[in-house]
Amino acid sequence: MTMQFSHGSSARGAPVRRTHPDGLPDRAGLGLKPQHFAEILATGPDLGFFEIHAENYLVAGGPFHHYLRRIRDRYPLSIHGVGLSIGAEGPLDATHLDRLAALLDRYEPQSFSEHLAWSTHGGAFFNDLLPLPYNLATLNRVCDHVGQVQERLRRRILLENPATYVEFAASTLDEAAFITEVVRRTGCGLLLDVNNAYVSGVNHHRDPQAYIAALPLSEVGEIHLAGFAEDRDAAGAPLLIDTHGAPIAAAVWELYAFALERLGPTPTLIERDNDIPPLPVLVAEARCAERWIGSARPDRLEVSA
Amino acid sequence: MSDQRLFAAALLDPDAPCPAGLIAWNGSDPARRFAVYRNNVVVSLIDALADTFPVTLELVGEEFFRAMAGVFVRIAPPGSVLLVEYGAGFPDFIERFEPARSVPYLADVARLERLRVRAFHAADADPISPERIARALANPERLPTLRVTCHPSLSVLRSDYAVASLWAAHQGHGDLAQVDPFVPESALVVRVGLDVQVIALPSGGDALAAGLADGLPLGQAAALALAASEDFDLTAQLAMLLRVGALTALAQPTET
Known part of the structure; x- marks a missing residue:
């Protein structure tokens, strides 16, 4: 009989992440961009998975489905929603949920995730992830909506922590406590966006390490890494903007290493949605993430008993 | 609030x-x-x-x-x-x-671009097989009642301006300086394989394609085209539609 013991990990605390056998592999993946479709099929880069924005693929036919089908046949897939508006005051859009359910049935992704944010109001869509006050009223609403989404999609979803630029006088909970309670009540998982944790930490003068440590890390199913832009607030303090338009910053890589020490190996997406570079540039960033994932792998010692 | x-x-x-x-x-x-x-x-x-x-x-x-x-x-x-x-x-x-x-032609160029995006994401459908075309042509007396299904991506834009030529000149086809924007043109927009094409239609070609897209029998759509232009070349236009895969099914009213 062969047993496996985790060694070395105890010094930094045993990884706490619960893994799911049907989930994404503990490797790095890339956001799938139309300008890279043909090159991906031609060169087959060695990546753990691809991630798509669900809303871009809610179309009847044409090249998007043509290429996604072929790429899905070769790679694990994460579907990431940007339009469910889970934090909205109004009810969820049942038609949109039906469309998402059909997309998930069609491509059978290893993961589906959405955002702790709102993006619609009164029939208008704002194409941005807008912030919420963290209090009992929004907690109840978000939990209701997450529950409805999981019921309709018949699966556990991952909820992503936001990048925010303002805070609310009406908040009574900090963000980590709010997220912890959503995860506890709904059973959803967490998509830990390390860039968002860093951006919000700087913007609100909080310690991003303490923030990550306070999250329910056992429920993290995926990590996002991205680049930001730098601005200033009215008092001249740094204000970071989550643009997905730049390479990942050194400080975010450091925070990623901090998170991996606590999580163990975790599926990690390199997110790039603006100023998209050639595919090899993104593959190189994914390689960098995989080196960190490798170093977070607990040393294993096989013994026979 | x-x-x-x-x-x-x-x-x-x-x-x-x-x-x-x-x-x-x-x-x-x-x-x-x-x-x-x-x-x-x-x-x-x-x-x-x-x-x-x-x-x-x-x-x-x-x-x-x-x-x-x-x-x-x-x-x-x-x-x-x-x-x-x-x-x-x-x-x-x-x-x-x-x-x-x-x-003044800006709005129609925008309409053409909007139709291109619509065509890009439209549902997939296979073109009519050569065998099916041959069968239809074997009964020329029944061609007028033939009903044609157009590709889901197909649309026709009729303009008072040279929309197709203006658009093509911006793709590097033709010299923009040589395009007179005030010449009326009609454009066929259709996805061929994975690419959306914009094809300038001759006078009458717009009536044929639009008529077929509206579900008219071939004879009626052809009559509209000939009424619009007496030197309309029905054979050439049908051949073009078939060649680009713009037509996906043929049926006689009695067929299911």
């Missing part, structure tokens, strides 16, 4: 005050921080329109286009989370947009 209604209204109205109840750790004016959201919303939606209407943008220049698109975004934000549908109302807006009056 709800909190999100106030927040949403202030996103689109540059003159609205910053919503109440926003704070910053250092006590700085939250309006500067709220402006990040305002900018994200408006700029990302203008970018979406610029992606859908690249030739329209080239015709008036980036600065004019973005200013015009910014006005549109504020009065007509997307009504769907599917951004691919955004901009359906933009050509009509351009037609009424006073500062764009000096480019």
Whole structure:
């Protein structure tokens, strides 16, 4: 009989992440961009998975489905929603949920995730992830909506922590406590966006390490890494903007290493949605993430008993 | 008013005050921080329109286009989370947009670009097989009652301006300086394989394609085409539609 013991990990605390056998592999993946479709099929880069924005693929036919089908046949897939508006005051859009359910049935992704944010109001869509006050009223609403989404999609979803630029006088909970309670009540998982944790930490003068440590890390199913832009607030303090338009910053890589020490190996997406570079540039960033994932792998010692 | 209604209204109205109840750790004016959201919303939606209407943008220049698109975004934000549908109302807006009056063909070029995006994402369908065409041609006396199904991506744009030539010149086909924009043209928009094509139609060709797309029997659609142009070449136009895969099924009324 062969047993496996985790060694070395105890010094930094045993990884706490619960893994799911049907989930994404503990490797790095890339956001799938139309300008890279043909090159991906031609060169087959060695990546753990691809991630798509669900809303871009809610179309009847044409090249998007043509290429996604072929790429899905070769790679694990994460579907990431940007339009469910889970934090909205109004009810969820049942038609949109039906469309998402059909997309998930069609491509059978290893993961589906959405955002702790709102993006619609009164029939208008704002194409941005807008912030919420963290209090009992929004907690109840978000939990209701997450529950409805999981019921309709018949699966556990991952909820992503936001990048925010303002805070609310009406908040009574900090963000980590709010997220912890959503995860506890709904059973959803967490998509830990390390860039968002860093951006919000700087913007609100909080310690991003303490923030990550306070999250329910056992429920993290995926990590996002991205680049930001730098601005200033009215008092001249740094204000970071989550643009997905730049390479990942050194400080975010450091925070990623901090998170991996606590999580163990975790599926990690390199997110790039603006100023998209050639595919090899993104593959190189994914390689960098995989080196960190490798170093977070607990040393294993096989013994026979 | 709800909190999100106030927040949403202030996103689109540059003159609205910053919503109440926003704070910053250092006590700085939250309006500067709220402006990040305002900018994200408006700029990302203008970018979406610029992606859908690249030739329209080239015709008036980036600065004019973005200013015009910014006005549109504020009065007509997307009504769907599917951004691919955004901009359906933009050509009509351009037609009424006073500062764009000096480019009278701008709205029709935008209509053509909108139809191209629609065609790009339209449902897939296989062209009619050569065998099926041969069977139909074996009974020439029954051709007038033949009903044709067009590819889901197909549409016809009739314009008082040279939309197809203007668009083609911006793809590097033909010399823009040689295009007289005031020559009426009709354009067929259809996806061939994975590529959307814009094909200038001769006089009568628009009536044929539009008639078939509306479900008219071949004989009636051909009659409309011949009424529009007495030297209309029905064989050549049908051959073109078949060659590009614009037709996906043939049926006689008695067939199922």
